[in-house]
Amino acid sequence: MTRPGNILLGVKDISLRFGGVRALTDVSFDIHEGEIFAIIGPNGAGKSSMLNCINGFYHPQEGTITFRGQQRRRMRPYEAAAQGISRTFQNIALFRGMTTLENVMTGRMLKMQASFVEQALYLGRGKREEVAHREKVEEVIDFLEIQSIRKTPVGRLPYGLQKRVELARALAAEPELLLLDEPMAGMNVEEKEDMCRFVLSTNHELGTTIALIEHDMGVVMDLSDRVVVLDYGKKLAEGTPDEIRGNQEVIDAYLGVSHD
Amino acid sequence: METLYLIFIDPFVQMAIEPAFLAEVLIGGLMSGVMYSLVALGFVLIFKASGIFNFAQGVFVLFAALNFVGLMDLGVHPILAFIITLGIMTALAFAVDRLVLRPLVNQNPIILFMATIGIAFFLEGFGESIWGGDVRPVRVGIPDTALFWETGFGEILVLSSDLFAGVIAAFLVTVLALFFHFTPVGRALRAVADDHQAALSVGIPLNNIWVIVWAVAGFVALVAGIMWGAKLGVQFALSTIALKALPVLILGGFTSIPGAIIGGLIVGAGEKLFENYWGLPLLGGATEEWFAYIVAMIFLFFRPQGLFGEKIIERV
Numbered sequence: 001m002t003r004p005g006n007i008l009l010g011v012k013d014i015s016l017r018f019g020g021v022r023a024l025t026d027v028s029f030d031i032h033e034g035e036i037f038a039i040i041g042p043n044g045a046g047k048s049s050m051l052n053c054i055n056g057f058y059h060p061q062e063g064t065i066t067f068r069g070q071q072r073r074r075m076r077p078y079e080a081a082a083q084g085i086s087r088t089f090q091n092i093a094l095f096r097g098m099t100t101l102e103n104v105m106t107g108r109m110l111k112m113q114a115s116f117v118e119q120a121l122y123l124g125r126g127k128r129e130e131v132a133h134r135e136k137v138e139e140v141i142d143f144l145e146i147q148s149i150r151k152t153p154v155g156r157l158p159y160g161l162q163k164r165v166e167l168a169r170a171l172a173a174e175p176e177l178l179l180l181d182e183p184m185a186g187m188n189v190e191e192k193e194d195m196c197r198f199v200l201s202t203n204h205e206l207g208t209t210i211a212l213i214e215h216d217m218g219v220v221m222d223l224s225d226r227v228v229v230l231d232y233g234k235k236l237a238e239g240t241p242d243e244i245r246g247n248q249e250v251i252d253a254y255l256g257v258s259h260d
Numbered sequence: 261m262e263t264l265y266l267i268f269i270d271p272f273v274q275m276a277i278e279p280a281f282l283a284e285v286l287i288g289g290l291m292s293g294v295m296y297s298l299v300a301l302g303f304v305l306i307f308k309a310s311g312i313f314n315f316a317q318g319v320f321v322l323f324a325a326l327n328f329v330g331l332m333d334l335g336v337h338p339i340l341a342f343i344i345t346l347g348i349m350t351a352l353a354f355a356v357d358r359l360v361l362r363p364l365v366n367q368n369p370i371i372l373f374m375a376t377i378g379i380a381f382f383l384e385g386f387g388e389s390i391w392g393g394d395v396r397p398v399r400v401g402i403p404d405t406a407l408f409w410e411t412g413f414g415e416i417l418v419l420s421s422d423l424f425a426g427v428i429a430a431f432l433v434t435v436l437a438l439f440f441h442f443t444p445v446g447r448a449l450r451a452v453a454d455d456h457q458a459a460l461s462v463g464i465p466l467n468n469i470w471v472i473v474w475a476v477a478g479f480v481a482l483v484a485g486i487m488w489g490a491k492l493g494v495q496f497a498l499s500t501i502a503l504k505a506l507p508v509l510i511l512g513g514f515t516s517i518p519g520a521i522i523g524g525l526i527v528g529a530g531e532k533l534f535e536n537y538w539g540l541p542l543l544g545g546a547t548e549e550w551f552a553y554i555v556a557m558i559f560l561f562f563r564p565q566g567l568f569g570e571k572i573i574e575r576v
């Protein structure tokens with residue numbers, strides 16, 4: 001079910017090193033508008049590093065990243081977010097002292113037009129905006145079915161729900177590109193099914209382009225339109241789930257299990 | 261035997277015999293504790309938001325007070341002087357951000373700490389060159405009359421200025437709490453304090469946040485400076501007194517706002533109690549200077565994260 005949309009994000013010849021560790025070597029791929037794009041590979045293959053490059057946490061030593069036709073060598077996370085890239089983290093990174101609602105509200109931060117001073121003093125425009133953003137946030141909360149935990153401090157939520165709140169925060173920004181780093185890791189079967197459903201409906205109903213990292217091959221095959229396989233920081237293969245499933249190199253890399 | 265009696269029995273006997281005196285000591289202690297709380301609050305705000313231990317916070321208190329008093333001595337109305345000083349503290353926050361923090365971003369925390377020591381000495385000297393080194397009384401019209409409070413167990417003397425300081429501090433803490441919990445910027449500040457990476461990923465501009473935090477810390481310093489100045493006069497020893505915030509932080513935890521407040525109250529009340537019931541009879545007094553530091557050290561052995569601080573876990 002490949003949808004040949006325009007290229008939304010182009011990754012070209014990316015190399016990233018940490019001292020002597022080559023986290024990524026000459027990796028290239030394109031993510032098209034409207035697709036669900038999976039990044040797979042054994043532990044330590046460089047998948048998270050790739051997402052970190054895309055949203056500006058890491059700056060690759062070589063290569064370019066083009067988003068919506070604009071080429072960026074070094075982009076800061078703030079700029080990535082402002083351009084419509086949202087993400088979740090492999091290790092949940094929620095604001096633990098806040099409630100679900102407050103966490104999701106932070107996702108609207110960049111959409112707020114009132115000046116910082118207006119916001120700080122909660123004057124006219126700042127206040128009106130807050131109300132409008134609350135509505136959008138409630139929509140997202142309904143969409144992900146987390147109404148019942150709106151006022152709960154996220155630190156108290158079970159793991160699966162925390163992951164969902166993290167997704168809600170990312171969606172509140174109405175991103176064009178959503179990066180999900182192992183959104184289903186550590187979940188039980190039921191939680192996984194829920195999360196799959198939400199990923200699909202985000203893609204279908206909201207039209208959000210999604211790049212996701214996932215270990216469960218069943219999930220990857222069900223969800224994604226295209227897959228790229230990384231191994232030791234290099235691109236091993238790229239294609240539709242069916243193509244990847246039949247690729248001997250991929251099978252070897254996977255059966256050779258993890259590197260760390 | 262005699263010593264043991266003086267340590268373990270006599271103080272409590274005294275407290276029981278003269279509860280009114282005990283109450284006065286406690287109230288006096290809590291009032292100076294409020295001041296410690298305010299300074300500690302400034303430390304915590306900056307530490308939470310930027311992970312920087314701002315050694316200069318004590319000097320901020322002095323610097324703010326100096327400017328405020330200096331302006332008033334020039335004939336500026338107290339309210340106007342307050343607003344101008346607030347402007348100066350905000351400008352200072354900008355300057356610190358641009359000239360010190362941004363160039364040093366991503367450096368080792370110890371380097372940023374050293375930078376704040378630099379800021380502290382610079383501001384102290386700069387303040388002295390502008391306003392001179394004399395002790396200046398603050399006359400903001402806080403009445404300094406003695407109030408007598410009749411209770412069932414005797415008459416308690418309370419200074420109205422102490423009472424006033426307590427009310428202002430409580431008000432300030434309430435305003436800050438509301439700001440942090442009910443405004444978008446407050447939410448952004450808490451977000452940054454909770455998780456830098458996540459804050460960046462939702463597009464919170466760290467730099468703006470830092471300026472705001474430093475400005476808020478400047479504001480807190482100004483209030484503390486005025487109140488302290490009203491009690492003791494504005495003098496350079498203020499910055500040393502402000503260092504009492506360190507034991508307060510160790511007690512309360514470096515990342516906890518309630519911890520800073522309660523820690524300040526405990527230190528303030530504790531040192532006055534110790535001085536009056538143990539220090540004076542046993543050691544001839546002058547224990548207030550070091551009591552807090554000893555308590556803090558003992559605390560470090562048993563609960564290094566403080567009363568309210570989060571467990572110290574090395575970040576990876």
Ligand SMILES: Nc1ncnc2c1ncn2[C@@H]1O[C@H](COP(=O)(O)OP(=O)(O)O)[C@@H](O)[C@H]1O
Nearest residue numbers: 018021023041042043044045046047048049050
């Ligand atoms: N911030 C970092 N500092 C040093 N090395 C890192 C850092 N981030 C990732 N690496 C290294 O890069 C390699 C790829 O890691 P990562 O991208 O997390 O892999 P994956 O997500 O595929 O499991 C690993 O060897 C890891 O140790």
Ligand SMILES: [Mg+2]
Nearest residue numbers: 047048049090
């Ligand atoms: Mg990873």
